[in-house]
Amino acid sequence: xxxxxxxxxxxxxxxxxxxxxxxxxxxxxxxxxxxxxxxxxxxxxxxxxxxxxxxxxxxxxxxxxxxxxxxxxxxxxxxxxxxxxxxxxxxxxxxxxxxxxxxxxxxxxxxxxxxxxxxxxxxxxxxxxxxxxxxxxxxxxxxxxxxxxxxxxxxxxxxxxxxxxxxxxxxxxxxxxxxxxxxxxxxxxxxxxxxxxxxxxxxxxxxxxxxxxxxxxxxxxxxxxxxxxxxxxxxxxxxxxxxxxxxxxxxxxxxxxxxxxxxxxxxxxxxxxxxxxxxxxxxxxxxxxxxxxxxxxx
Numbered sequence: 001x002x003x004x005x006x007x008x009x010x011x012x013x014x015x016x017x018x019x020x021x022x023x024x025x026x027x028x029x030x031x032x033x034x035x036x037x038x039x040x041x042x043x044x045x046x047x048x049x050x051x052x053x054x055x056x057x058x059x060x061x062x063x064x065x066x067x068x069x070x071x072x073x074x075x076x077x078x079x080x081x082x083x084x085x086x087x088x089x090x091x092x093x094x095x096x097x098x099x100x101x102x103x104x105x106x107x108x109x110x111x112x113x114x115x116x117x118x119x120x121x122x123x124x125x126x127x128x129x130x131x132x133x134x135x136x137x138x139x140x141x142x143x144x145x146x147x148x149x150x151x152x153x154x155x156x157x158x159x160x161x162x163x164x165x166x167x168x169x170x171x172x173x174x175x176x177x178x179x180x181x182x183x184x185x186x187x188x189x190x191x192x193x194x195x196x197x198x199x200x201x202x203x204x205x206x207x208x209x210x211x212x213x214x215x216x217x218x219x220x221x222x223x224x225x226x227x228x229x230x231x232x233x234x235x236x237x238x239x240x241x242x243x244x245x246x247x248x249x250x251x252x253x254x255x256x257x258x259x260x261x262x263x264x265x266x267x268x269x270x271x272x273x274x275x276x277x278x279x280x281x282x283x284x285x286x287x288x289x290x291x292x293x294x295x296x297x298x
Contacts, residue, residue: 019186025185032073043099086133087133110128135157140157142155216235
């Protein structure tokens with residue numbers, strides 16, 4: 001294990017490790033105005049949503065690690081405490097990147113990056129029309145984390161109004177995760193696209209309580225063919241299938257396998273574990289358990 005004391009390495013190197021390890025990070029494409037009403041638009045990947053009631057988002061326009069200067073976005077929200085946080089889809093990622101160029105404060109990134117500016121309903125900064133979701137926010141606090149290069153500035157925002165393109169909604173008027181096509185930041189020049197090839201579902205145990213790793217049978221817990229993720233799925237079941245169901249499943253689904261390997265218990269166990277792994281990949285948790293339990297059942 002390679003271990004690092006953050007205080008003993010240069011800030012640019014520390015920045016590399018932090019951003020390379022913590023990702024993908026959502027992007028706050030922040031629109032602000034200065035005291036004279038000039039528009040500014042810039043992306044920040046130190047960003048997330050932190051509360052639903054009240055609806056709170058926080059992003060951080062950090063000090064430059066090279067020059068220790070502050071971002072125009074930070075300067076703007078200190079005098080006009082309002083911001084539109086526009087989310088970034090794959091269709092606008094190159095334009096967003098262009099907007100991150102170090103233009104002077106008097107230059108509009110809306111114009112330079114080819115975005116359409118829409119008036120907001122509750123605040124002064126403009127919205128990005130091409131963004132699939134736009135959050136009009138009041139800045140309720142700016143918390144400076146330091147005065148040296150690389151120090152963050154937490155811009156704590158309360159959402160006043162949300163605008164959503166209808167083409168990313170499903171039939172229930174909820175955001176369809178496969179339609180919104182979001183992008184996020186990785187380390188270096190790398191981005192990540194949250195399309196159907198990158199996304200997968202895991203049912204959240206909001207009300208259910210799984211049996212846990214400690215209650216897995218020893219042969220399952222020590223399997224050479226089941227990964228930690230596989231065991232995590234198995235340990236999430238609330239109750240093991242009963243013996244009657246296991247016997248019925250064994251008779252209907254596994255009889256050929258048991259007959260073919262009736263004289264080779266070691267190979268039979270391996271094949272059952274492999275079959276259970278395949279069932280887990282199909283999210284067939286109960287069937288996977290019945291496959292595993294059939295080895296010592298009856």
